[in-house]
Amino acid sequence: NAGVMQNPRHLVRRRGQEARLRCSPMKGHSHVYWYRQLPEEGLKFMVYLQKENIIDESGMPKERFSAEFPKEGPSILRIQQVVRGDSAAYFCASSPKQGAVGYTFGSGTRLTVV
Amino acid sequence: GQSLEQPSEVTAVEGAIVQINCTYQTSGFYGLSWYQQHDGGAPTFLSYNALDGLEETGRFSSFLSRSDSYGYLLLQELQMKDSASYFCAVISPTKGSSARQLTFGSGTQLTVLP
Numbered sequence: 001n002a003g004v005m006q007n008p009r010h011l012v013r014r015r016g017q018e019a020r021l022r023c024s025p026m027k028g029h030s031h032v033y034w035y036r037q038l039p040e041e042g043l044k045f046m047v048y049l050q051k052e053n054i055i056d057e058s059g060m061p062k063e064r065f066s067a068e069f070p071k072e073g074p075s076i077l078r079i080q081q082v083v084r085g086d087s088a089a090y091f092c093a094s095s096p097k098q099g100a101v102g103y104t105f106g107s108g109t110r111l112t113v114v
Numbered sequence: 115g116q117s118l119e120q121p122s123e124v125t126a127v128e129g130a131i132v133q134i135n136c137t138y139q140t141s142g143f144y145g146l147s148w149y150q151q152h153d154g155g156a157p158t159f160l161s162y163n164a165l166d167g168l169e170e171t172g173r174f175s176s177f178l179s180r181s182d183s184y185g186y187l188l189l190q191e192l193q194m195k196d197s198a199s200y201f202c203a204v205i206s207p208t209k210g211s212s213a214r215q216l217t218f219g220s221g222t223q224l225t226v227l228p
Contacts, residue, residue: 004156033216042201042218043157048208055213089154099214101145101205102159 002027004094005074006106013113019079019086021109025094032075033093033103034067043091049075082113116140116204120218125225126192134222136202144205144214146178146185150156151199158213160187160200189224197226 005024009020023046030051035043040080045059049069060067064082069075079086093103118138126132136146145164149157163169163178163185175188189196199221208215 013212035218039157042220045215045217047211056208056215058208058215064197093157099144101147101162101164103216105149105156105158107156108154 001102004092004104004106005030006092006109008109009107010110011112013082015083015113016081017083019088019111021077021079021092021111022074023077023092023094023106024074025092026096026104028062029094029096029104030070031095031098031100033095034075034077035093037089037091037108046077051068079111082111084113089109100107115193116206116215116217118202118204118217120200120202120219120222121131122144122220123223123225125227127227128192128194131188131190132192132224134189134200134202134224136185136187136219138183138185138202138204139205140183140206140217142207144207146176147203147205147216148174148176148187149201149203149218151201153198157201194226194228197224199223208225
């Protein structure tokens with residue numbers, strides 16, 4: 001079992017470009033969560049998805065950010081027209097069911113906007 | 115909303131015992147979790163308390179007092195490899211949904227000295 005796979009590990013984008021972050025959950029996990037972490041800070045919840053559904057996007061900025069978890073393929077976090085403030089580590093986690101007490105996290109994608 | 119307080123830094127020597135405290139304020143509460151993160155890598159799940167009392171897992175124990183909105187992580191027989199960030203996280207209901215939300219504290223950086 002390969003665990004939660006995130007790619008790319010590092011992503012550099014110029015201001016105004018688009019960033020696409022991918023997350024493949026653990027085998028058998030159908031619940032995916034995206035978190036953002038700034039240096040020296042905790043993880044901030046962004047969005048919770050199940051296959052083809054967004055369950056909770058209360059932590060997602062209203063503009064430029066979107067997420068999907070299609071029936072086939074990885075979950076995608078998309079950031080349009082990136083700005084310097086988007087530079088952060090983005091972590092994806094998965095769980096096998098709603099209400100699981102422990103999430104399995106991926107190694108994250110470090111986004112740097114230059 | 116949810117808020118969690120934990121010390122930003124703790125230092126201890128190898129072989130010692132250290133306690134990392136966490137207080138929280140939340141509307142709705144299912145339980146308190148602890149995660150470990152090394153050098154900005156993937157956070158890993160350590161423990162979960164839904165009921166009052168102490169849960170022990172090897173060298174690590176976690177305690178919860180729901181009436182005091184307080185918990186702690188106890189690390190015994192500290193090893194150099196325990197140097198990491200430790201996050202408490204509250205599991206609480208999501209408004210308007212049956213989904214559960216995991217909200218993290220800002221983390222405690224533990225440094226273990228030889």
